[in-house]
Amino acid sequence: MKILGVSFGGPNGANDSMCKEALMGAKEMGAEIEFVHLMDWDIQNCTGCVACSRSLVSGKGNVCTQKDELDAFLDLMLDADGIIFCTPIFEKGATGLFHTLNDRLGPRMDRGINAFATELAEKTGGKKPDPRILKDKAVAFMGIGGSDWATKVQVDCGMLALSPAWKIIDNVTFSWSKNIILEPEKVAAARNIGFELAKAAADYENSKYIGEPGVCPHCHSRNFFLDPESTHAVCELCGIEGDIVINGGRITFEFPEEQLGHAHDTMSGKFIHAKDIQVNEMKNMENRKSEEYKNRVEAYKLFIQPTPPPHKRQ
Ligand SMILES: Cc1cc2nc3c(=O)[nH]c(=O)nc-3n(C[C@H](O)[C@H](O)[C@H](O)COP(=O)(O)O)c2cc1C
Secondary structure, rough: OOEHHHHHHHOHHHHHHHHHHHHHHHHHHOOOEEEEHHHHHHOOOOOOOHHHHHHHHHHEEOOOOOOOOOHHHHHHHHHHOOOEEEOOOOOEEEEHHHHHHHHHHHHOOOOOHHHHHHHHHHHHEOOOHHHHHHHHOOEEEEEEEEOOOOOOHHHHHHHHHHHHOOOOEEEEOOOOOOOOOHHHHHHHHHHHHHHHHHHHHHHHHHOOOOOOOOOOOOOOOOOOEOOOOEEEEEOOOOOOOOOOOOEOOOOEOOOOHHHHOOOOHHHHHHHHHHHHHHHHHHHHHHHHHHHHHHHHHHHHHHHOOOOOHHHHHH
C-alpha cells in the first residue's frame, strides 16, 4: 500500500514538515511512502483549450496539450493508494499552484466523464483513458495558515477530490500555524491524519470520513451560496440544493433525497454532468464552424489588439 505526500508550501516550511509528519504516521501503519514538493515541478497553467474534455467525450483518450511535468506527477498520484495534500492558505483559500492543479485535473480526471469515455471508446474502438483514473483512492488534506483567514481552503481542497471521486478521510485547517512544528498537539494531529489515511487506503471499503461534520450532511462543507430572498442554499462543494434551517440555535442544511442523484460527487450526478458537457461541447464545435461565429470573432480581433508582454516586444 502506497501513500504519497504532496506539499504545496515553500521548501522545508510548515507544509513540508506536516506532510512528512503525516507520512511518518502512514509509515507506522505499514505504508510505502513518497514525498513530492510540488513547487519544484514544472506545472504550467491550464490554457482552457478543452482538449481533455473534447477527447474524452469523443472517445479519443485523455489528452492534455500542455507539455510539462504534470503527467509524471499524475502517474505518481494514480499509482498511490492514498494521498495527503498540504497547502499553505493564501487569501483564505489554497495556493495558486493548488488551483492550477485543480484546473489541470478537473475535467481531465472527472470520474463520470472518464467512465463515459471508457464505455464510448469500447463501443467505437477509440482510445480508452488510463484505467487507473477509475480506481478508488483515499485522500486527506491539511490547509496551513499564518493567520485565521481560512474560510475557503476546505472547499478548494475538497474540489480536488470531487472530480476523480476520491474519498476524503479528513480535511483539516490549521490557523496561526507558521511555527506549527513547535506545537505538539497539531504535530500529533498531522501524524494521526497520515496514520488514518493509510488505514483507509488499506481497507478502502470500510473506510470513512473522520473529520469535523461541517454543515452539509453529504460532503461536510461549511460554505454555501445563499439566496437573499429565501432560505434556499446551494452547497458550494457538492452542489446540492436545499434549505438552511435553524434548529435549536444551530444551522442545519436540509434537502430532498433526490438531490443526491444530482450531487457533483455522486456517480449519477457525474453522469448527468458528463452528458451535459457532451451535448454542449458538440453544439459548441458546430457553432464555431458557422460564418456568423467566425465573423464575430474577427470583429473582436480587429477592434483592439492585446498589449504585448515585455518579452515579446521588439
Ligand atoms: C501570498 C500569501 C497570502 C497569504 N494569505 C494567508 C491567508 O489568507 N490566511 C492565512 O492564514 N495565512 C496566509 N498566509 C500565510 C501562509 O499561509 C503561511 O505563510 C504558510 O502556511 C507557510 O507555509 P510554508 O511554511 O509551508 O511555506 C499567506 C501567505 C502568503 C505568502
